[in-house]
Amino acid sequence: MKRPLLISLIVLNTLMMLSFTFYLMKLPWLAGDEKFLIWATSTAQFGMRELPPSEDYALINTSYDLELIDRYDEFGFPVGNQVVTDRQKLSQLLQVINASEKKPKYVLVDIHFVDTTAWDNDLKFELEQIENVILSAHIGEKGQLEPPIFSKVNYGLSDYLIGSAFDGVYKYQLIYEDSLKLTPLKMYEDLAKSEAKQVGPFVKIGGNYTMNNFVMNYRLLQKDILNQEAGFNPVSLGELLYLSNEDIEEFLSNKIVVVGDFFENDMHETIFEITAGPLILLNALITIQEHDTIVNFWFLLIMLIAYGYLSYMVFYDGDYIEKKIAKYTSKKVSRNFIGFTSYFLMLSALSILTFFLFGIHINVFFIAVAFYLMDRLIHLLPIKLKL
Numbered sequence: 525m526k527r528p529l530l531i532s533l534i535v536l537n538t539l540m541m542l543s544f545t546f547y548l549m550k551l552p553w554l555a556g557d558e559k560f561l562i563w564a565t566s567t568a569q570f571g572m573r574e575l576p577p578s579e580d581y582a583l584i585n586t587s588y589d590l591e592l593i594d595r596y597d598e599f600g601f602p603v604g605n606q607v608v609t610d611r612q613k614l615s616q617l618l619q620v621i622n623a624s625e626k627k628p629k630y631v632l633v634d635i636h637f638v639d640t641t642a643w644d645n646d647l648k649f650e651l652e653q654i655e656n657v658i659l660s661a662h663i664g665e666k667g668q669l670e671p672p673i674f675s676k677v678n679y680g681l682s683d684y685l686i687g688s689a690f691d692g693v694y695k696y697q698l699i700y701e702d703s704l705k706l707t708p709l710k711m712y713e714d715l716a717k718s719e720a721k722q723v724g725p726f727v728k729i730g731g732n733y734t735m736n737n738f739v740m741n742y743r744l745l746q747k748d749i750l751n752q753e754a755g756f757n758p759v760s761l762g763e764l765l766y767l768s769n770e771d772i773e774e775f776l777s778n779k780i781v782v783v784g785d786f787f788e789n790d791m792h793e794t795i796f797e798i799t800a801g802p803l804i805l806l807n808a809l810i811t812i813q814e815h816d817t818i819v820n821f822w823f824l825l826i827m828l829i830a831y832g833y834l835s836y837m838v839f840y841d842g843d844y845i846e847k848k849i850a851k852y853t854s855k856k857v858s859r860n861f862i863g864f865t866s867y868f869l870m871l872s873a874l875s876i877l878t879f880f881l882f883g884i885h886i887n888v889f890f891i892a893v894a895f896y897l898m899d900r901l902i903h904l905l906p907i908k909l910k911l
Contacts, residue, residue, distance in 0.1 A: 530839060537835040537898065542827060544894060546725040548887035549735050558888050559694060561872055562739055565879050566795050573743055576810055578755030582628070582779040583802070585758035586635065587788040589613050593641050609635050611643040613761050614783070618650035620769050626777035630715060631657040632707070634682060634784030634802040637672040644673065651677045658711055660784075660805075669704065678714075680707030682805060684792055694795060696740045696808050698727045708808035715780075715813075726819055729812060733819040739795075739885045741816040742807050746799045749786060758786045782806055817883040826881075830874045834867060838899045863899050868892040 586609045595606040614633070621628060631654060651657060651674055660682035664670045672679050681704045684696075698709045699722050705713075709720055709727075718730045726733045749756045761783070764772060784790065784802030791798050811817070871888045878884045 534832060534835045534839060537838060538828060538831040541831050541835065541891065541894060545827070545831075545886055545891055548890055549884075550725050550737055551887075558885070561875060561888060562694065562885055563795055565876055565885070566739065566742070569880070570742065570796070575748070575754060576743055580779060581756065581806070582776050582781045583749065583756060583758035583786060584617070584764060584781065584783045585760050585786040586610075586614075586783060587760075587785045589761040591641065593639060606639070608639060608641065609785075610761070611641050611647045613765060615643055615646040615650050616765055617761060617772075617783075618647070618654065620772050621776065622650055622653045623769065624773040624777070626773055627655075628776045628781045629656065629778050630711060631781045632660075632711065632783065632802070632805065633657065634660045634707075634782065634790075634805060636660060636662055636670075637674060638670055640673060648674050648677075656714060658707060658714070660707055663700075678710070680705060680710040682707045682801070684801075684804065694739060695737045696804075696811070697737050698734070698812075699736055706808070708805050708812060711809050712812045729815075732815055734812075734815075734817045735819060735884060738811075738817040738883070739879075740804075740807055740811050741814075741883060742794065742796060742799075743810055744803060744807055746797055746803065749800075749803065780806075780809075819882070819884070823878060823882045823884065826874075826878065830870070834870065834895050837866070838895060838902055864892060864896040867895040867899075871895075 589610045590607045591610045591612070593606060593608055595604045614635075621631070633651075637659060651659075657678060659672045659674065659677055659679040661669060661671045661679045662681070663683050669681070681700055683700070683706075696708075697706060698720070699705055702722060705720070709729075712718075712729065713720055716730065720727055720729045722728075722736060723733070725736060727736050744756060748754045749758055751757075759775075764775070767775070782802050782805070784800070786800040786802060790801035792801060792804060793799075794804065868888060871886065871892050875886045875888050878886060
């Protein structure tokens with residue numbers, strides 16, 4: 525085959541695989557083998573982490589401040605009782621905040637307000653008085669958004685894709701189905717006074733681009749909020765209300781306040797450990813603020829160079845890397861697995877590089893399969909492709 529045509533095929537394959545990579549990055553799940561690679565690199569990075577300043581945040585726990593309300597079936601008939609967060613206590617807290625001269629910087633109330641209680645009017649009144657507040661919304665069983673019952677109050681989507689199919693919060697999404705912004709992204713927009721926009725598989729935040737789905741850089745773990753010395757210990761809502769209004773004002777002044785269940789019913793599997801939902805939201809906000817995941821010219825250049833070489837391997841028989849692997853394996857193993865192994869190892873090295881440089885993991889397993897299948901298909905052709 526002539527050199528210009530072969531070079532054109534390599535360029536075409538490079539662009540195809542790059543597009544496939546961005547498509548995989550949009551998906552919320554990972555292959556099993558990738559989880560170990562992500563865990564290993566994230567653990568190495570986590571060992572070098574710096575805790576955010578604890579004086580910038582106030583965590584308020586609602587795990588033990590509950591009330592019992594009626595439960596109704598789909599036809600509106602009472603079928604028993606259910607437990608919800610005590611909204612009278614929430615109203616009291618917000619009343620103190622609204623009466624304060626020194627306000628919090630921002631208030632996240634990570635509670636699912638879908639059922640009505642006797643204290644809703646008081647809570648609604650106080651919520652509508654706060655300037656920088658956001659509530660959590662969720663996707664219901666039928667796939668529809670369930671917004672909070674307080675319709676005039678700002679809210680964001682706070683769901684995570686978890687369960688048997690996804691088994692954990694490994695990747696975090698910023699915009700759901702190209703329209704619904706997740707809570708941490710909306711918080712960032714409010715705090716930075718800057719609008720985020722989706723651009724293809726990317727999200728433009730200020731002057732930076734990031735992936736819409738990314739592996740989050742956890743700066744705070746569940747064990748950190750249990751450590752007295754770290755300074756992030758959540759204060760129970762009921763205990764906080766025992767303090768004077770002046771002490772509550774001082775505790776919350778100019779801080780990002782996160783209200784939610786930190787210990788009981790809102791726990792999720794993450795890369796490192798079981799972590800509370802409100803803490804995951806806070807980590808996502810810090811990840812956005814610190815620009816931990818960056819898509820820029822240098823990221824794209826490294827990807828093009830790496831994929832160009834991998835595409836060269838697809839069309840060229842007897843690549844240097846394959847020969848080195850074959851030297852240390854049996855002929856049978858070489859014949860059946862050497863191609864995939866070479867792609868997988870090089871893509872793993874590429875993923876490690878892009879993670880430490882740009883905070884971005886690539887989906888190694890499926891891309892290696894794609895390169896390997898293309899390699900096998902090309903070498904089944906009777907035409908010899910050589911540079």
